[in-house]
Amino acid sequence: MPYFGTIITTNWDRYFEEVTGATPFVYESDVPFWETAKRPVLKIHGSIDNYTSIVSSTEDYERCEGRLRDGALGAVLKQIFATKTCIFFGYSATDQDFLNIYNTVRAGLGPLARTHYLVSPFVSEEESSRLKLLNIISVKTDATHFLKTIKDHMVSKFCFSRDDxxxxxxxxxxxxxxxxxxxxxxxxxxxxxxxxxxxxxxxxxxxxxxxxxxxxxxxxxxxxxxxxxxxxxxxxxxxxxxxxxxxxxxxxxxxxxxxxxxxxxxxxxxxxxxxxxxxxxxxxxxxxxxxxxxxxxxxxxxxxxxxxxxxxxxxxxxxxxxxxxxxxxxxx
Structure with missing residues (x-):
């Protein structure tokens, strides 16, 4: 799928690297190479390839929050939320690391803050209302169906290649x-x-x-x-x-x-x-x-x-x- 250039994930696995050819960014020292990656994936909770990077315990989460608040990876994440329209798949937008960074960016930008989207078939009315307060519009549908619909439309307009x-x-x-x-x-x-x-x-x-x-x-x-x-x-x-x-x-x-x-x-x-x-x-x-x-x-x-x-x-x-x-x- 073209146009989905930057990926953010809390997962540790290598799915995005193996299936979409993404380049992982896990440590602060990776950030200077951000512009060289055609499809970077920011792994804010670490990677299975780097055991010391994995965020799993309460102490890990506290250290991760500090890194994202003050470090280079957090700066990249803030820039993404401030300058890009993000679409959340398979994610409830309840992770505290995410919310802390996201709310900091949103508060700083005020009325100029970007609107983002969350795609899920399980969004309740209460959840949808909570997301609206975060400037996130919920789209109640399956993520696979959502992406397939976009791709089929772009194929019909001769913008995307047919898989066959x-x-x-x-x-x-x-x-x-x-x-x-x-x-x-x-x-x-x-x-x-x-x-x-x-x-x-x-x-x-x-x-x-x-x-x-x-x-x-x-x-x-x-x-x-x-x-x-x-x-x-x-x-x-x-x-x-x-x-x-x-x-x-x-x-x-x-x-x-x-x-x-x-x-x-x-x-x-x-x-x-x-x-x-x-x-x-x-x-x-x-x-x-x-x-x-x-x-x-x-x-x-x-x-x-x-x-x-x-x-x-x-x-x-x-x-x-x-x-x-x-x-x-x-x-x-």
Missing amino acids: TFSSVSSLLIEAYDAHFKFTNSFRPSESPHLVFSAVYQDGLIHALQRILDLAHTGQYSDLHYVRGQISKYENMIAGYRRKKDYWEISYFTGYLLGLEFFELSNFVSDEELPPPPLFFHPGVGQIDEAEFEREIRNRQDIHKLALAQAKRILKRSGSAGAEVIQHLPWA
Whole structure:
């Protein structure tokens, strides 16, 4: 789920780290790295990974209250309550540590204090009234249903990716692996240097698909606005390499761009309507399928003389002229 960037929890377990890719913040010394985390989780009662951090006894709670009142973690928590709209899930807003910090922030901001929301199917009228006094609006529904409704709405507006598109990416990755291994085993760079451009094109495609799947649990690629921004970024990057006539990077990033474009298109059409992505490439021809590649490129080293000369220079410079395969390093 995109847009849920910062998480606050009193739980000790590693759920948010494992399921959502969140970065835990437990100690005061963690705070200087807050801005480096794409999805931080502030664990105000400690973490199971750090036994000395766990808050369980009365004495622990007293020390925790002091840390949150005067320490760096408490300062972060106060800033969140003061500047962000928070949604509470599976939480009754009765924890004393929370209330002390929350009320301090609310009192300081006065009428400018943010309104927050608590989602629970078990909120009574009495509880709802208590929450209103805290500037917290109760939403009486199941948290899972609440999140699913938001996500379904955002998917319908083409803002969030459909979950099944990651399966399409996985299928294409397997196809790209197979094509890449078969192709790179079919030639030697020293004998057919012009073919390395298709190999690195496939590297780019594979790396893009791997990254999409690796970060699927973080929600980063579920945000289609982010994906479209990445597509625009790589289009501009490729245009820059075209001006430089850098065919090596053109090949790699054209493949990387294909992975992003395939993922975006998968959200608009069904698997049956998806056109088969071209798995081969040459700077002199562009993106093509395997049959056309075999017919037009395989045995025609001179199809693009500048690209051929560059391929020979790259192989010579890298010392890979006699290697079985040459690869482009992953791009992050």
